[in-house]
Every structure is written in C-alpha cells, then in structure tokens.
Amino acid sequence: MHEEKLYQQVEEEFTATLIRARRTLRRRARQIHPELQPAGYKVLALLMKRDGQQQNELAEHLELDKATVSRIIKQLETQGLITRISDPADRRAQLVSITDEARTSWIATGTEARQNLRRKLDEWSDEDVQRFAELLHRLNVAED
Structure with missing residues (x-):
C-alpha cells in the first residue's frame, strides 16, 4: 500500500493533465471553426x-442520445464541417462525412499539437520518454 500523499x-x-x-481540445476546435463546440469536435474526431457513419453509430460511439447527436450534426453542417448523404445501403438513413476543408484544418491543428508535445518531450531522455509511454499504456489498459 502506498502513502496517501x-x-x-x-x-x-x-x-x-485532463484540464x-x-x-x-477547445483551442483546436476554435482553430477549425470559431463556433465549434467540444462535442462537435468529438464527432469530427470519429x-x-x-x-461516412450513420448518426446512430456516432451516438453509440459518443455515448450520447440520438437527439443530442442530431443537434450536433445540424450545427456541424451549418458550420460547413460535415455533409450528409443518403445511405445507399439504407435509404432511410444518412451517412455523415467530414468536409475536405474540415479535414485539412483537423490535420493542421493536429500537426501543431504534436509539435508542441514533441518540443516538450525533446527535453527528456529517450529512457524517460519510453518509460512514460509504458506507464501511460499501463494506466490506459487497466480495468476500471
């Protein structure tokens, strides 16, 4: 048993770290579109x-109700970040896709975020970076 402190x-x-x-996430969202909310950012991430996913698939992945996802999709469409087309496999459903412009912005903001992380980790030894990766992995695969 470890000490409480x-x-x-x-x-x-x-x-x-979470904060x-x-x-x-909020900064990257604003860089993609000034009105993009974190929930919309998560949809774009998926x-x-x-x-090309149906809204119900997105709702399931995000663990949100369908009405909430529907509102998010409408906002993203208004912002020009996604498109919707009829699903050829099920005409009653629509497939949601990210626009080329949103994809380009996503990649650019991701590149910037990775560069910031790499600048910080460049100050660490290879052993420290390796150990950090191992510990994060161990934490992430731990059962809840």
Whole structure:
C-alpha cells in the first residue's frame, strides 16, 4: 500500500493533465471553426478515423442520445464541417462525412499539437520518454 500523499499527487497531476487536454481540445476546435463546440469536435474526431457513419453509430460511439447527436450534426453542417448523404445501403438513413476543408484544418491543428508535445518531450531522455509511454499504456489498459 502506498502513502496517501502519493495517491493525492497522482490525482493532482492527472487532473492537471485532463484540464490541459480539455483546454487543448477547445483551442483546436476554435482553430477549425470559431463556433465549434467540444462535442462537435468529438464527432469530427470519429469521422477522421472512420468517415461516412450513420448518426446512430456516432451516438453509440459518443455515448450520447440520438437527439443530442442530431443537434450536433445540424450545427456541424451549418458550420460547413460535415455533409450528409443518403445511405445507399439504407435509404432511410444518412451517412455523415467530414468536409475536405474540415479535414485539412483537423490535420493542421493536429500537426501543431504534436509539435508542441514533441518540443516538450525533446527535453527528456529517450529512457524517460519510453518509460512514460509504458506507464501511460499501463494506466490506459487497466480495468476500471
């Protein structure tokens, strides 16, 4: 069993990491479109990985109700960040896709974020970076 202050330290640093990640997400969202909200950013993130999804698939991945996802999709479409077309496999459904402009902006903001991280990690030894990656992996695969 570890000392309580060690757990508190980890919690504090983890909280600081989450706050920084949210701040980065909001900044990247604004760079893509000034009115892009974090939920819309998450939809774009899914579409960057797998474009052309039905809204119900997006709702399932995001763990949001269909009405909420529908509102987000309408906002993204108004902002010119996504398009919707009829699903050829199911004409009752629509496929949501990211626009070329949004994809280009996504890639550019991601490149900037990776460069910032690499600048910070460049100050670390290779061993420290390797150990950090291993520890993050261990934390991320741990069962809840």
